[in-house]
Amino acid sequence: xxxxxxxxxxxxxxxxxxxxxxxxxxxxxxxxxxxxxxxxxxxxxxxxxxxxxxxxxxxxxxxxxxxxxxxxxxx
Numbered sequence: 001x002x003x004x005x006x007x008x009x010x011x012x013x014x015x016x017x018x019x020x021x022x023x024x025x026x027x028x029x030x031x032x033x034x035x036x037x038x039x040x041x042x043x044x045x046x047x048x049x050x051x052x053x054x055x056x057x058x059x060x061x062x063x064x065x066x067x068x069x070x071x072x073x074x075x
Contacts, residue, residue: 004010031037052058 052061
C-alpha cells in the first residue's frame, strides 16, 4: 500500500466494485420477482443442458466426469 502510486484510483475502483456488486444483486432480485422470467431461464438452462449432453460436447463431458470419478475413487 505504501508503494502504490495511485491510491485514490484504487479506492475508487474498490468502491465501484462494491456498488456494482450491490446493483447486480438488486437487479437479480428484481428479475426473480417477475412472474415469467425465472421459469423461462430455468427452461433455457434445461434445454441447454439437454443439448449439451446429446452432442459431441456431451461425450467430452462424460469423459471428464469418468476421469474425475476414477481419480476420486482411486481406480
